[in-house]
Amino acid sequence: MNEHQRHVKARENILRGETPEKRIFVHMADLEEKKKREEEVRAERERVNERMDVLKEARTPWFCPKCNKIMKQRLDDKMYKLYNHCFDCQIKFENKLRIEDKYEDWEQKRVLNNQLSYIKDQIQSVEDWKDETDSSPTIFNQVGVKDVELVQEKWSNNREAIDKMSEEALGGLNKIKEEVEEKLNSFAI
Ligand SMILES: [Zn+2]
Numbered sequence: 001m002n003e004h005q006r007h008v009k010a011r012e013n014i015l016r017g018e019t020p021e022k023r024i025f026v027h028m029a030d031l032e033e034k035k036k037r038e039e040e041v042r043a044e045r046e047r048v049n050e051r052m053d054v055l056k057e058a059r060t061p062w063f064c065p066k067c068n069k070i071m072k073q074r075l076d077d078k079m080y081k082l083y084n085h086c087f088d089c090q091i092k093f094e095n096k097l098r099i100e101d102k103y104e105d106w107e108q109k110r111v112l113n114n115q116l117s118y119i120k121d122q123i124q125s126v127e128d129w130k131d132e133t134d135s136s137p138t139i140f141n142q143v144g145v146k147d148v149e150l151v152q153e154k155w156s157n158n159r160e161a162i163d164k165m166s167e168e169a170l171g172g173l174n175k176i177k178e179e180v181e182e183k184l185n186s187f188a189i
């Protein structure tokens with residue numbers, strides 16, 4: 001048997017409520033720990049890359065892409081990040097909306113879009129949390145051979161609780177998401 005097979009067998013034993021050989025058991029905890037650390041490093045690297053992408057996107061160009069005016073640091077910078085053009089262009093845009101009597105709709109739509117992206121973030125974080133707990137290696141670490149069954153029982157209870165919690169949270173969030181999307185779709189502009 002190679003290490004991998006041994007690992008698989010030990011896991012099968014645990015799931016069946018049997019006691020794996022202690023040496024393997026300890027070794028398995030090491031493997032889980034190593035896997036967890038690798039996962040953390042990978043996740044951190046991804047976070048850094050994402051942050052860099054955001055910075056790249058958010059860097060304000062010298063000239064407004066709409067009217068070609070040189071952009072000033074404070075006001076234009078802020079407007080560019082929000083609307084991809086300069087402050088003056090935004091003023092013009094909003095005035096036009098007011099004249100056409102569309103400003104209120106546009107403003108409500110903007111608020112709804114913000115809500116939607118917030119809800120999507122929340123859904124993502126619940127899903128991430130569920131995934132993290134899925135592969136949680138913590139139970140393997142402090143377990144003595146005698147405690148295996150007890151821990152297994154506790155573990156499956158946790159699993160159920162986690163599934164139940166995330167299901168409820170996701171259900172609620174998805175409902176809000178649908179409502180916001182429905183409202184958004186009802187706007188003409
Ligand atoms: Zn402009």
